[in-house]
Amino acid sequence: MDDGVAAALAASNLSRLRRPALQRLLTGARLVRVPAGSVTHREGDTAVHLELVVDGLVGLFVTAPDGRSMTVRYARRGALIGVVSMYADGFRMPGGTQAIVDTTVLRLSPEVVRRAAAEDAHVADAFLHELADRALGFVHEITDSAFTSVRHRVARHLLDLASQESRAGRGARPVLTVPVSQRELAEAVGSVREVVVRALRDLRESGAISTHRDHIEILDPVRLSRELGGTQVPDGARR
Template sequence: MNRHATGISAASLEAWSKSFLSGQEPEIRDTLLADSRVVTYPAGTLICRGDEDYRVALIHRGRIRSKITSWDGREVTTRYATVGHITALPAMLTNGAPASLEAVTFCEVSVLNPNTFRRLMRANADLCYQVAVYLANSTYETVAYLEDNLFGSVQQRLSRHLLEMATPTVKGLLVQTDQTDLAHAIGSVREVVARALKKLSDTGAIRRDRRQIWIEDPGLLQSFASTNLRSHRQHDSRSRPEARDD
């Protein structure tokens, strides 16, 4: 693996350049990354279970799902993270969080040292501000997922999840999973998900092949996933003729 002059991997530097911290001073970047370790996780791996077992990880490649699991095993997705995202910042600041992290696809990350991160934040106001903005944006994303889970239909939740999980390949957008995993991910049951998948397949939005789901029409699938009432209201207002004073 290629190394930076400070011993930092090229993959870590590339991921950092895509993160919300890319504009920070090189000294902060080098201090954090030099005190990190590169780890890989196969698809489906439970990275951490939440509470005090958390991972502050800068994602080099792959997609990670943050989820909350109920006492009876049901799961709710709170957000997804991909290249350049940094996981578990709330847990780092509060010494634990209820969400677990799972590798949706094969992932490579730099696991950052939370003690080093906290020390740098205490000494740098601009770093603190950027983390605060990032946490605010993350909160909005989480609220959007909760909106889906509370008010969205199974088809809406399933469509959004498929779009989030999709990996680009030479043959198109591919989701490698099964109905049971999908049901767990959106807080439903296998039989209901099977019916929703059939409806999506009948419309031509997706094509199923055992554990593979190919997204044939991303735009159509996105229309099924949309639960943003503001977007719908804006669309309705654009589609109506403008009022005239005459």
């Protein structure tokens, strides 16, 4: 098993499974490199899919009728994407998925996985835990949008802007550049410039960003996504 895949499995709910069950799930799986900015699944798609993020960062976003978009989940190493598509009747993608940076995913065979879950209670239990995590994650997303710290809201808004920049075809650059001033950022997150400046300073000192007069560079999107807390279990947290 590839070291990167092994690390991703260890950070996922599939870490609950013993090696024979894991090997069965990996039958027919393939590694795919997804360039930054690529939208891999679009709103309205009906295809059943299951992917494990091996490295990089994937955003799951929804789009309003006026064209505005909001990312509702950031998926890092160990995140599973598409489990709901395997079990929801009449499934249609409620949003899109996009690689924020160059990303590697392991695409598993939904047929293999569903058969394994039907025949092995341990596999079914692992995916029940995954679905529970996703349900709780989206519930937390509601409160996170309204009641979190300014630093959290700044990190989320910067990642949302970076996602939009990347979708516009500018994601191939080694550093994501967000054209936003501190004043505009303060207005967007519902705070004042002085508080936002302190939040940006903290993020800058963490190595996630660098700040400039009329733009912000996101040096480490994965590190920045960790500011969002519960959207993804930290790497290595699974046992």
